[in-house]
Amino acid sequence: MSLLVALSSCVAGGYREAHLTQPAEVLTRGFSVEVSRVYLNEETVTDGLGDGSALVVQLDITNRSATPYQLSPGQIWCLLGIDDRHPDQTRMFPPSVSGEGEFTGYLPEARELPAINVPPGQTRTAWVLFQGYRFADSDIPRKVTLTLPDPDGKTVELVLADPGIGYLRWIVPPTRSTFTFGVQDRALYGGYAQINMVSTRLSRMARAGRFLWDIGLVSTTVVQVKGALRSASSSFGATGFDFHLSMPLFKWGEDAYPVRVGPYLGGELQLMIATEPTQTENPTAPPIYGEVGPEIGLEMDVGALRLARLPFPVWSETRNPVPRWLFRIGYTHTWVGHGTADGYLSSFRIAW
Secondary structure (H helix, E strand, O other), rough: OOOOOOOOOOOOOOOEEEHHHHHHHEOOOOOEEEEEEEEEEHHHHHHOOOOOEEEEEOOOOOEEOOOOEEEOHOEEEEEEOOOOOOOOOOOOEEEEEEEEOOOOOOOOOOOOOEEEEEEEEEEEEEEEEEEOOOOOOOOOOEEEEEEEEOOOOOOEEEEEEEOOOHHHHHHHOOEEEEEEEEEEEEEEEEEEEEEEEEEEEEEEEEEEEOEEEEEEEEEEEEEEEOOOOOOOOOOEEEEEEEEEEEEEOOOEOOOOHHHHHHEEEEEEEEEEEOOOOOOOOOOOOEEEEEEEEEEEEEEEOOOOOOOOOOOEEEOOOOOOOOOOOEEEEEHHHHHHOOOOEEEEEEEEEEEO
16 A cells, blocks of 8 residues: 555544554454554644544454454554553543544544454445543654454554654644734825834735635724814724735755745735714714725745644645745825825734
8 A cells, every 4th residue: 555645635523644654554364454544633643632532543454364363452552552562651642433434523422433344355444532641751753553353362553653764754734824923014105195003914825826815804993194084183093805826936945944925916905994083962974995006026935834842744735835924014005085095004813
């Protein structure tokens, strides 16, 4: 079995498939078992081992004997050893839930461990979820072994990972999207109005081939220095959304912490409401204006969202990663109120 294939997308339900670069199988005269798929839940991949960690192993079991073979998932142990000379440091992930057939990413409502029955001359597919937890030195690579009984009651082992085998890796899809939070300063200095705008921005950022894109919500404080927009306080509160598309072109630094620079384009659409004193008599609605601000400029992306440090040999591609933080500087020609104004902007965002 060769599982070094193209990266697949995340499985429904919040799991990522880990493709093993070397087979994990055991073959005897009357019995064989092969690990066909391995999954890690999203929380484990991004944050590391914790109380909510889950490792799912899918098995193809073939019974070549003349008698039925029955396997209880409770007899399957997932062992994580760090050193054969220190067996007291070996940890075990207990089986928590299992099911027949291929793993779909969704867990059954009844958390049970039904027996796996394999008639003579047939093959059955089943999956087992092992419940993980955080322990001391859980970020150090370990030998990961599955142990289970064969039809004769003898214990067999399937090695899923071993630090001594350098080419045995678990290739998982990279982090494709994340949330970002940031601030932006925009100054309109000519045309219909002279305005200073400071905003906070909550966005969803994702990768798409060579490009990065984001779309999100904007909350802005607007101060008019000079212009025709009506407001007793010369200030406005604005809200709306923004969107951007960037293409990193130049890169330097190590893959673990790259610095990339490239052009971007985007814009924002906001509704501006004048900040007016409270009126006790004959209150009137405050003036409301629209603001549309296309922009173009230069973006610098720093760092990359990486996989968490795990006891498993996880690895992911490094092309066009989602950055840890970014900085933009650009030019804008903005439609505001009943006119237009040119300006410049600077923006900073950080991912989490």
